[in-house]
Amino acid sequence: MNWQAVYPEIVLLAMACVVALVDLWAPGRDRIVTYCLTQLTLLVVASLQLSFFVDGFTLYSMQGMVVADPMGHLLGLFATLATMVTLVYARPYAASRDMLKGELFTLSMFALLGILVMLAANNFLVVYLGLELMSLSLYALVAMRRDDIGATEAAMKYFVLGALASGFLLYGLSMMYGATGSLGIPEVFKAIAGGRINRAVLILGTVFVVSGLAFKLGAVPFHMWVPDVYQGAPTAATLLVGGAPKLAAFAITIRLLVEGMSGLALDWQQMLILISVASMLIGNLAAIAQTNLKRMLAYSTIAQVGFMLLGFCPGVVSGNTNSAVNAYSSAMFYIVVDVLTSLGTFGMIMLLSRAGHEAERIDDFRGLARRSPWFAGVMAVFMFSLAGIPPTVGFYAKLAVLQSLVSTNVGGYIWLAVAAVLLSLLGAYYYLRVVKVMYFDEPVDIHPIEGGADVRIVLSLNGAAVLLLGILPGGLMQLCAQAIVRMFAT
C-alpha cells in the first residue's frame, strides 16, 4: 500500500480535525491562532504537492482506487494556493460580518480535501465521494450568514440544484457501471475500448455524466444556479465556490471523460461543443445587462467555462488522438488562469467592502482610479485579462485554446474558433465597462480603502502574477503540458 500517494490528503484531514478542536479553546475573537494554523497546514499541503510534482511520479494506491499523478499534483497545488489566497482575502471581510468562526476555516479545509480527493480519483465512487465532500462543505459555507436572506436563498438553491446534479452524475456513472461491470476508471476505459458493449447504454450514461459535469462547471443549460449563488453568497464564500472547485471540476472532467470514456470522445465532444457555444453566447449576453458586479462575474464565469470546454472538443478528431495533449493542456492552462483572475476580482470586491457595505455593484467601483490608482490598475489588469487582451495572461489562455481548435485543420473547428473569438468580443464590452467606471467616472464613495497590509500585498501580487504571466507565459504553459503528457504516458 502506497501511503505516500495520499500524504497531502492525510495531512489535510488530520489538521482539519485539529483546527476544529483547537478553535474551541483558542482565545480571541480574531481567530488568529485558527487562521495561522490553517494557513500553515495549507502551506505544508502545497509544498507536498509541489515536491511530488517535481518528482513527477505516478502512484496507485488503495487497490487502485486512488492515483497520484502530476496532473493531480499540479492542480492540487493550485487549488491549495487558491484556498490560501481566498482565506487571506476573506479574513477581514468575514471579521466585519460576524462570519469569522472556526467553521469558516474547517469547512474550507474540508472543501479542499474534497477537491484533492477528486483530483486523485481513479474510481467512479472516489470521484463521487470527493465531489460530495466538497459540495457539502460549500453548501454550508454559502449558508454561513444564516440571518441573511440572500445568502440563505443562495445556499438553498445551491444545495437543491447541486444535489440534483450529483444525482445526474451518479445515475450516469451507474449506467457506465452496468454496461462495463466496473467502477475503476482504467477498467471502464478498457471495457469501452474492447467494443463489445451495448452502445445505447454507454451513450445514455455519457449524456448523464456530461450533464452532471456541466452542472458542476456551471455551463449552459445547467447554469441557473451560478448567478444566484455568486450574487447571494457572502463574497468570501463566492470565492470559495468560484475558485479552487473549478480546478476540481476540470480534473473530474478529465478523469471521467478523457481517462475513462475517451472511447466515446466523438460522442461527448459534440455535446461539449453545443454546451460551450451556448455557454459563451448566454453568459456573455446576460453579463452585458448586469449592474451587480458579482452577478456579472457569474455570467462571465459561465462564458469562461464555455471557452475552456472548447479545449476538450478537438482532443479526438476523426478517430485521431494526436491533438489530445495539446487540447487538454490548453484547457488546463485556461482554467488555471481563470481561477487566478477570479481570485483577484473577488479579492477586489472584498477589499472595497467594509462593515455594512458590500462593494458588489459595478457603481461601487466608480472613480477608483482617483481613490486608489494602484488598485484601480490591479483591477484593470484583471478585467483586461478576462477580456483576453494582451499583455495579460488571459490572452494566452484564449490563444492556447484557439490554437488547439485550429490545429485540427478541420473546417468545422476553425469556424468554431471564429465563433469563439466573436463571442469573446461581446465579453470585452462588459469588462471594459468596469474599467470605464473606474477610470472615466468621478468617485461617489469617498471612504478610504480599508484592508490590512496582508490583503493589499497578496492582491498586488495576484495582479502582478496576471501581468507577468502575460509577459512570460511559457513556463506555466509548459507545466500544464507536462502534466497532461505524463497523464497520457501512464
Added chain:
Amino acid sequence: MPLLSLAIWLPIAAGILLLALGDDRARAVRWAALLSSLVAFVVTVPLVTSFDTASSSLQFVEKHHWIDRFNVAYHLGVDGLSVWFVVLTAFITVIVVVSAWQVITERVNQYMGAFLILSGLLVGVFAAADGLLFYVFFEATLIPMYLIIGVWGGPRRVYAAFKFFLYTLAGSLLMLVALIYLYYKSGGSFDIAAWHRLPLPMNAQVLLFFAFFFAFAVKVPMWPVHTWLPDAHVEAPTGGSVVLAAIMLKLGAYGFLRFSLPITPDAGHSWAWLMVGLSLVAVVYIGLVALVQSDMKKLVAYSSIAHMGFVTLGFFMFNELTTSGAIVQMVSHGFVSGAMFLCIGVLYDRVHSREISAYGGVANTMPNFAAFAVLFAMANVGLPGTAGFVGEWMVILGTVKVNFWIAMIAASTMIWGAGYTLWMVKRVYFGAVANDHVRDLQDLNKREFAMLGVLAVAVLAMGLYPKPFTDVMHASVVELLRHVSVSKIPQ
C-alpha cells in the same frame, strides 16, 4: 547594442516609473517625460543613419526564445518598410509630450505615462518580426489609447473610447485566428518571414486575406468601417488625436504591407478591385464628407481617411512607384496630420471650441501661428514642396501607368483636399476678426513655436528632398513586389 529593444522598453519603463511617481509632482513628471521621450527618440536615430539601404532583409535583428511551447520568439528587426515608422513614433511622442506641457493639469503622470507606454508598444508593432509578438503589441496599444480617450477626452469620450476599442478589437480577433492558422500551415512557426514563403491554396488565401482585411481596414480606416475615427478624434485630447492620426492609422496600412500583400498575393490580386474601389470611395466620398464638416477636428479626421485611401490605393496597384509612394504618404501624413491636430489644439486651448464658426480672422491676432497653420494646410492639400505632395504624386503617377481612369478619380483628391482644407483656412484664419474671443487671442508661446517649428522643418524637408526616405525603402519595396508577383498557389 539592442537598439530596437531600447526603443521599445525605454519609454515603457519610463512610463511605468511616471505612474509610480504619483500625481502631485506635475513639474517633475513633465521634465522626466520630456527627457525620456527625447532619449527614446535619440535611440532610434542610428536606426536610420546606419541603415544599409542596399539590403532588403531585416536589420538590427534581435532574436530570443520567448514562448517555447508555441515556438514564439522575441524576434525584432526593421527593414525599409518599417524603419521610418519607428523613428516617426519616437518623434511624435516627443511632440505630444511638449504639446501637453501646460494643457494637461490633471493626472499629469498618468497622461504622460500612458503616452510613453503607448509609444513603446507602437514601436514594438513596427519592429516585431514574429507574428504573435506583432499581435501582442498591436492589441496592447488599445489599452493606453482607450484610457487616454476616456479619461482626458471631450464630453462624449466614453462612447468614443468604447467604439474605438470594440471596433479595432473586432477586426483584430479575426486576425488572431488567421495568425494561428498560418502557424499551423507553416509547420509550427510564428516567423513572419517564413509565412512569406508559405504556399497556400486559393480558398485559404481568400479567407486569410479577409481576416487580415478586417483587422487592418478598421485600423486604416477604410470606408465603410471608418466611423469610429471621427468620434475618436473629436473626443480625444490633442495628444491622443495626434498619435491616432500620425501613428495608429499607419498600423493598419503597415499590416497590409507586412501580412496581406506578401502572404496572400493571389487573393490580393483577385480582390484588388474591391480594395481599389474602397480606396476611391474613401478619396472621393470621404473628401466630400470632409467638405461639410463644421467641427475642425472632424474635418481633419475625415481628411485623414481620404489620405489613407491613397495609401491603400497605392498598395493594390502593385507597382514600385505606387507602393513607395504609399509609404511616403504614410510618413508624410504622420507629420502633416499630427501638425494639423496640434494647430487645432493650439486654438482649442485658448478658445475651447473646435467649431469653425467660432473663429475668423485669427491671422490678425496670431500671425506667427497662422503662418504655420497655413503651411500645414498647404501640405495637407499636397502643394509641391511640402511633404504631402511627394506621396500623392508618386501614387498618381504610378496609377496612370496601370489605369488612367482610376488615376483620374484618385487625382480628384487635389480638388476635394484643396476644397475642404482651404475653405477651412479661409473661414478660420482669414477675413476680419470675428468676435471678442479671437480678438483676445495670444500668439504662440515659445513652447508651441518650437513644437510647430520642428514639424514645419520636417514637412518642408520631406517635401523638398524626399530622396533619403525613398532610398531607405527602395530595396525592401522591390523585394516585397517580387513576393507579390509570384503566385503562392501550390501546383
